[in-house]
Amino acid sequence: MSADLSPLIAATAQWLTRAYAPGGGALDSVLAGAQARQAVTVAAWLRYPTVLDAGLVMVAGPGGSARLDWLAGADLGETDEADHAWRTWVDEAVASWAAALLSDRRLAAAAVAAVGDSDHALGLPVEFRRLTAPDAHDGRAAPLLRHPDLVASLAGLHRAELLGRLDAGHEHAA
Amino acid sequence: MAERAHGGADENVVTLLKEQHRQIRELFEQVETAEGEGRREAFRKLVRMLAVHETAEEEVVHPTARRAFPGGDRVVDDRLREEREAKEVLSELDGMDVDDPDFMPTLRALRDDVLAHADSEERLEFSRLQEETEPRMLARMAKAVRAAEAVAPTHPHPGVESATKNLVLGPVTALVDRARDAVRKAMGDRH
Ligand SMILES: [Fe+2]
Ligand SMILES: [Fe+2]
Numbered sequence: 001m002s003a004d005l006s007p008l009i010a011a012t013a014q015w016l017t018r019a020y021a022p023g024g025g026a027l028d029s030v031l032a033g034a035q036a037r038q039a040v041t042v043a044a045w046l047r048y049p050t051v052l053d054a055g056l057v058m059v060a061g062p063g064g065s066a067r068l069d070w071l072a073g074a075d076l077g078e079t080d081e082a083d084h085a086w087r088t089w090v091d092e093a094v095a096s097w098a099a100a101l102l103s104d105r106r107l108a109a110a111a112v113a114a115v116g117d118s119d120h121a122l123g124l125p126v127e128f129r130r131l132t133a134p135d136a137h138d139g140r141a142a143p144l145l146r147h148p149d150l151v152a153s154l155a156g157l158h159r160a161e162l163l164g165r166l167d168a169g170h171e172h173a174a
Numbered sequence: 175m176a177e178r179a180h181g182g183a184d185e186n187v188v189t190l191l192k193e194q195h196r197q198i199r200e201l202f203e204q205v206e207t208a209e210g211e212g213r214r215e216a217f218r219k220l221v222r223m224l225a226v227h228e229t230a231e232e233e234v235v236h237p238t239a240r241r242a243f244p245g246g247d248r249v250v251d252d253r254l255r256e257e258r259e260a261k262e263v264l265s266e267l268d269g270m271d272v273d274d275p276d277f278m279p280t281l282r283a284l285r286d287d288v289l290a291h292a293d294s295e296e297r298l299e300f301s302r303l304q305e306e307t308e309p310r311m312l313a314r315m316a317k318a319v320r321a322a323e324a325v326a327p328t329h330p331h332p333g334v335e336s337a338t339k340n341l342v343l344g345p346v347t348a349l350v351d352r353a354r355d356a357v358r359k360a361m362g363d364r365h
Contacts, residue, residue: 006324014326026218027268030225037322038233061333086326088334122314125237130229135258137265 005044005054005120008062011089012044013037015065016098019072019154020145031130031141035102038131042108043097045115046165054120062091071153093158100155100162101131103148107166108132114169187235187315188300194227195292202285206278213272217281221268224288228257230322231295234315235303243302253299256291260284 016036022028048054065087101108112128115121130138134146144150201223204216236250263284270277304312 004321006321007327009321010324011326025268026221027225027265030222034225034229038229041322059333061331064331064334082328085328085330088330089327122318123311124234124314124318125241126233126318127237129232135261137261 005048005058007089008057008091008094009037009040009044011086012062012091012095012098013040014086015068015090016040016095016102016145019068020142020150022141022144024141027137028141031138032145035130035134035138035142036098036145038128039098039101039108040094042101042111042115042128042131043094043162044091045118045120046111046162047091047094047097049115049118051119057091062089062094064088065090065092065095068092068095068154071157093161096154096156096158097162099145099151100159102142102146103151103155105132107162110166111162114166184309184313185316185320186304186309186312187319188304188312190316190319191227191231191235191300192296194223195296198223198227198292199289202281202288205272205281210272217267217272221264224260224264226323228261230319232257233322234318236299238307238311238315239299239303242306246299246302249298249302253291253295256287256294260288260291263287 013033013036016039017029017033020032022032048057068090069087097111101111108131112132134142139146148155198220201216201220205213205220208216232254236253240246240250263280267277267280267284270280307315
């Protein structure tokens, strides 16, 4: 059995990148997108750690971006079908966890360590350095997305669960 | 061995990345031959392709190559340095308009560097990785690269029938949590 979280991950990363849009050129927007995507990947692996968890959310549906759009103050009005489509794949809790990771380097390192032997890593030594070790370009490309004050309300939505999950993993490993 | 253009359980990551190198070469040609708005558009595609490709390599391929063969560490460090240098030039270009007289000379310099980098990857890194890695793992790496490069879906989740349904502020997440707890409990009970 294989449960591919990539539609959830790609949609949730797109939501974050648009909500905290970088101001610059084409490079900035793709560099911000890469950071968001890595953060969302780690968050999704943490939230849905097993193939079973992932399979369930992909069947039940990740919930969509409605509450996030409202929170972000996005006035979507009458959105067209294409815009509506990807938003149904957005996962609110995963977006919140990703925002917490992007704005807190220590939390990001802990989360990456916690998913090191995740089923989703397929036994590969994957690295998420755009998240954990952003260079100067990354920082410039995603000033809003990495700003603790600006992501605070989003990160706060499910922060307690994130901390709980990281703590539980820690105790489990100890 | 059959090579698949769009993934599959037996896809080889080296084949996939070489195909992307070919696409990158093509995009450079498009930027060079197009003009005005067409050039601007081709350049945007090139920027996106380059950044997505290098990010996926950094995430999935280089870490595995490091451990796959003796000297892998040095080979990968050299590739990472080339990728960093290319990013500097790309950033410089991104700040210029395509009509800027410096644009084309800078683009050609970037093309030479990026193609030399791709060539070094294929000769010094990917060939060794392929020799030292089981096909099963090469297929997993291809899957991971495809996941890292995936774009957001264009079809709604099958459970959502209409745009209004997405507006029902429901604790769908909680629903999934409950479903998961129920399954866990059921599974736990059998142990
Ligand atoms: Fe590369
Ligand atoms: Fe490459």
